[in-house]
Amino acid sequence: MSALPEYKTTITDEVTVMPAAYEKLVELLKSEEDINGVRIFVSGGGCGGMTYGMTFSEAPSAHDAILEQDGLTLYVDAVALSFLNGVEIDFVEQGVGASFVFKNAFASTGGSGACGGCGSAGGGG
Numbered sequence: 001m002s003a004l005p006e007y008k009t010t011i012t013d014e015v016t017v018m019p020a021a022y023e024k025l026v027e028l029l030k031s032e033e034d035i036n037g038v039r040i041f042v043s044g045g046g047c048g049g050m051t052y053g054m055t056f057s058e059a060p061s062a063h064d065a066i067l068e069q070d071g072l073t074l075y076v077d078a079v080a081l082s083f084l085n086g087v088e089i090d091f092v093e094q095g096v097g098a099s100f101v102f103k104n105a106f107a108s109t110g111g112s113g114a115c116g117g118c119g120s121a122g123g124g125g
Contacts, residue, residue, distance in 0.1 A: 014086065017069065020091040024100070032056055036058055038072070040080060061077060065078060087103065
């Protein structure tokens with residue numbers, strides 16, 4: 001018998017792709033050759049906080065969770081997925097610009113939200 005992996009292999013309700021983002025991502029994927037999906041990644045940490053982004057990907061890695069939704073395939077590695085839990089990805093057009101927006105990103109990561117090395121030094125006392 002083989003043990004099940006400790007990470008999820010499919011994305012269900014952890015990440016929500018809003019209709020405008022879905023349409024734009026599918027459009028972008030269709031315009032690229034040899035690209036099979038979009039990778040969502042998370043980087044950074046510490047006092048500066050986490051940052052997120054997306055890039056085209058040819059294939060999932062061994063530790064990716066995958067969301068497949070009518071022509072759209074998203075890849076998220078197991079570590080990034082824990083930081084993205086509950087996020088909504090939207091595509092917003094404002095004026096002459098347009099961008100993908102991650103709403104409520106990292107809202108459910110837990111912790112105190114405080115950074116001991118930030119803010120004023122010394123605490124009085």
